[in-house]
Amino acid sequence: MGRLTEAVKHLLIINVILFFATNLYGEQMYQWLSLWFPKNDNFQWWQVISHMFMHGGLMHIVFNMYALWAFGTPLERVWGRNKFLFFYFSAGLGSALLHTGVNYYYIQEAYNGISGFISKEVFYEILNVDSQIGNQFVGQKFFENASKVLTTKGIDPSFLTLDFESVFEAHTSLKIPAVGASGAIYGILVAFAFMYSEAKLMLIFLPIPIKAKYFVPLLIAVDLIFGIGNVNTGVAHFAHIGGALIGFIMMWYWKRNQFNNNRWD
Structure with a gap:
C-alpha cells in the first residue's frame, strides 16, 4: 500500500486514541459518544459523527482500521484528502440514518399494538426505564420498572x-447504541x-480469492439477510x-457525471 x-x-489516530480513552473512562465515553436512538435520554446531536470513532472491542477496531487502511488508502490517493473525507463521512451519516430509521420502524410497530392504552410520550418514557442486570437486558426487570x-x-x-415481546424488543432497540466505523x-x-473491480479479496475464515465486484455485493447480501431476518448477532x-x-x-x-476524475486536495 505504500505510505x-x-x-x-x-482517522486511524483519532480512532485509536478514542479506543484507549474509552478503555480508561468506560461507560461515560459510551454515554457521550455512541449513537443513541433520538428518544433515548442519552441522545446528543454530535453522536451522528462521534459514534464513527467508537468501537465495542479490540477485534472490532482492528478489523475496521485494517479495512480503512487497506481500502481507503488507494481511494484517497486517487481522490485527494477532501474528497475522500467527504465520501467517508457521507457513508457514515447514511449508515446512522438507515440504522435509526429501521429502529424507528420497529419501535413504531410496537407502539401501534398498544397505542389504545398509552400516549406516545408515556410509551417512550417506559422504553427508557432500566432493565439491565450486568450486560443483559432482562424482561422481568423491564416489566417491573415499566409497570411502576x-x-x-x-x-x-x-x-x-x-x-x-414487541415492546421489549422496542425497549432494547432504544437502549442499545450503535458504535463503530463499519x-x-x-x-x-x-x-x-467500483474502482478496482478485478482486485481479488478474501475473508479470513474463507481464504478463497474473490474479485471485488463479487466479494462486496456478497458481503452486503449477508448483512441484508441477517437484517431482514432480524437475527440477533450483535451487529448493526x-x-x-x-x-x-x-x-x-x-x-x-x-x-x-465523470466526477470520479476530479480530485479535492
Whole structure:
C-alpha cells in the first residue's frame, strides 16, 4: 500500500486514541459518544459523527482500521484528502440514518399494538426505564420498572402482556447504541469495488480469492439477510447496508457525471 495517506492516517489516530480513552473512562465515553436512538435520554446531536470513532472491542477496531487502511488508502490517493473525507463521512451519516430509521420502524410497530392504552410520550418514557442486570437486558426487570411508571400515572400495566415481546424488543432497540466505523467502511468497500473491480479479496475464515465486484455485493447480501431476518448477532446490519447504499449512490453519480476524475486536495 505504500505510505499512509493524510486523511487515513488521521482517522486511524483519532480512532485509536478514542479506543484507549474509552478503555480508561468506560461507560461515560459510551454515554457521550455512541449513537443513541433520538428518544433515548442519552441522545446528543454530535453522536451522528462521534459514534464513527467508537468501537465495542479490540477485534472490532482492528478489523475496521485494517479495512480503512487497506481500502481507503488507494481511494484517497486517487481522490485527494477532501474528497475522500467527504465520501467517508457521507457513508457514515447514511449508515446512522438507515440504522435509526429501521429502529424507528420497529419501535413504531410496537407502539401501534398498544397505542389504545398509552400516549406516545408515556410509551417512550417506559422504553427508557432500566432493565439491565450486568450486560443483559432482562424482561422481568423491564416489566417491573415499566409497570411502576405506568402505575404512578394511574395506568393499569396489564396491557403490556398483550404483545410484551414487541415492546421489549422496542425497549432494547432504544437502549442499545450503535458504535463503530463499519458503516463508513462499507461505503469505502463499495467505492473500492467500483474502482478496482478485478482486485481479488478474501475473508479470513474463507481464504478463497474473490474479485471485488463479487466479494462486496456478497458481503452486503449477508448483512441484508441477517437484517431482514432480524437475527440477533450483535451487529448493526442495517448500519452496514446504509453505508454501502450511500457509497453506491455516490459512486454511481460520480461515475455517470465523470466526477470520479476530479480530485479535492
